[in-house]
Amino acid sequence: MFFRRLIQLFVGLSLYGVSLALMLRANLGLDPWDVFHQGLSHRLGWSIGTVVNVIGALVLLLWWPLRQRPGLGTVLNVFVIGTAVDVTLKLLPEAHSMTERILLLPCGVALNAVATAAYIGARFGAGPRDGLMTGLVRRTGGSVRVIRTGIELCVLAIGWLLGGSVGIGTVAYALLIGPLVQVLLPILTVPEPRPALHDATAP
Template identity: 40%
Template structure:
């Protein structure tokens, strides 16, 4: 019950013994760097589980699909534009990048690139849903490790941290609000292509991710923080 309460009330990323003192740290402690890489690997593995589940794509992929639908850009280029736009949103939030910001893209992409060949592609719908839930939990745990490392967040997590700082709202509620907003905007961009919207892009997995990733990230941060020696 205490863990449940802390998960839904945590507002800041805790500092532990292996956390970097500053996010812009080019020479972190070896343990800090190891936990950063481990967290990003778990994040990528969780994303791969969502991809191979076949139950619907994540919110930002919905948005990328929507932008592609309106502009004829490729999904990859649309995703790149979204990431750049989110990074520009960091400026008024005074969010600082770090080596984790750069490694975020490379490690997650490489993990997805290789792991999708070895993960299950369930055909039974209940197994697809279970795989989505497991993937969301893995992403949350990975987020806990890499964010507590304090070596720089990825574009989306940096937006979450920046908005939390200026609103003082719990982490889970900030992340959930962002994800739901992204799904809504992406879906609106796909309204003129309703078959694609309902048949290929948005599924139960999309809804589970939008509603579940906030609590999952907050749970991951809480667990990693509690299992590590606090500063």
């Protein structure tokens, strides 16, 4: 069971990076955090995968004052997703026609939902950005909706000002990712092992 979870974690994180690359090639708008990552990438001259990994590590440092405990999935998130983005972008050619871009966008959003459900369902801990949200909720007593919306609006605004891509893809992601993950998560969650049953007649 442990190895199944580990494989699912790695595949989920890798596919998350692939999904981001698909949305980047679509060039029709990204989710809030990736608007921020793309904007920083433009300003710093780094690959977007490098930015994703570095920001993940910096956000993870914020867990310390929030007394959040990272899991294996949290740590691998910092290394795997950004690397998968850069590798995929090297292999995936630019989309030149609007038809190609329109096809890439729903593929990217759908794959992102599968990837999210897969790595969460592996039960190895939240990603750095989700852990920041849950830590702030616990420390402040605020609602998940308010804190998550506040964080995402902040990174979206900063990313847009830095030159990140905001568009129909941003809206589509915001509307679809929650319902899709909600459907997929029960399917992809690895069940907890059942405790062994002991024979009541055994000595």
